[in-house]
Amino acid sequence: MIFLVLFTFSLFAQNNIMKFINEGKYSKALEIIEEKISPKNSVYWSLKGLIKLNQKMYNEAISYFEKAKKLNPEDENNYYMLGLLYENIGGREKDAIENFEKFLEISKNKKKRKIALKHLKRLKEK
Numbered sequence: 001m002i003f004l005v006l007f008t009f010s011l012f013a014q015n016n017i018m019k020f021i022n023e024g025k026y027s028k029a030l031e032i033i034e035e036k037i038s039p040k041n042s043v044y045w046s047l048k049g050l051i052k053l054n055q056k057m058y059n060e061a062i063s064y065f066e067k068a069k070k071l072n073p074e075d076e077n078n079y080y081m082l083g084l085l086y087e088n089i090g091g092r093e094k095d096a097i098e099n100f101e102k103f104l105e106i107s108k109n110k111k112k113r114k115i116a117l118k119h120l121k122r123l124k125e126k
Contacts, residue, residue, distance in 0.1 A: 013037070017047055026051045042072035049081065058089050079103035080112060087119060097123050 013036040020029035029051060037044040049064030062085050069078040079099045086096035100120045107113055 014043070014047075021047075021051055021054060024054070026055060040071070042068040042075055042078070044068075045071065046075070046078060046081075049078075053081070053085070058085055061085055062089075074106065076103050076107040076109070076112075080107070080116060083116065083119060087123060093123050093126060 013032055017029045017032050020026070020032070030048070033044060033047050037047070039045070045064045045068035049061045049068060052058070052061035052064060062082065065078050065082050065085065068075065069082065072078070079102045083096050083100035083103060086092040086099060097120060100116045100123070103116050104113060104120070107116070
């Protein structure tokens with residue numbers, strides 16, 4: 001029962017964070033992240049990375065997603081986001097390819113896999 005309450009609370013907090021990020025209220029989202037999520041949790045870093053991505057602070061976003069990836073190497077979303085970021089900042093195509101390949105290795109998300117394959121093909125053709 002306690003687990004269910006904590007899990008529900010965690011989902012509620014994450015939904016609020018995403019709501020604030022989508023509304024561009026980054027300081028409010030960060031406030032909840034700092035208060036409700038431990039830095040030992042990969043979600044802490046992924047959400048901070050998402051905020052930095054939305055703020056167009058790409059190098060900081062990369063740093064946060066890399067931390068999240070180290071904490072939870074099985075979370076496919078970090079590889080996907082890193083692939084996109086490395087591809088878009090330029091000069092890091094090798095890192096983009098590596099992350100997209102790892103994403104494809106572990107992901108079962110058909111829609112994202114299709115997109116990642118397109119990015120990977122484009123990167124390998126350069």
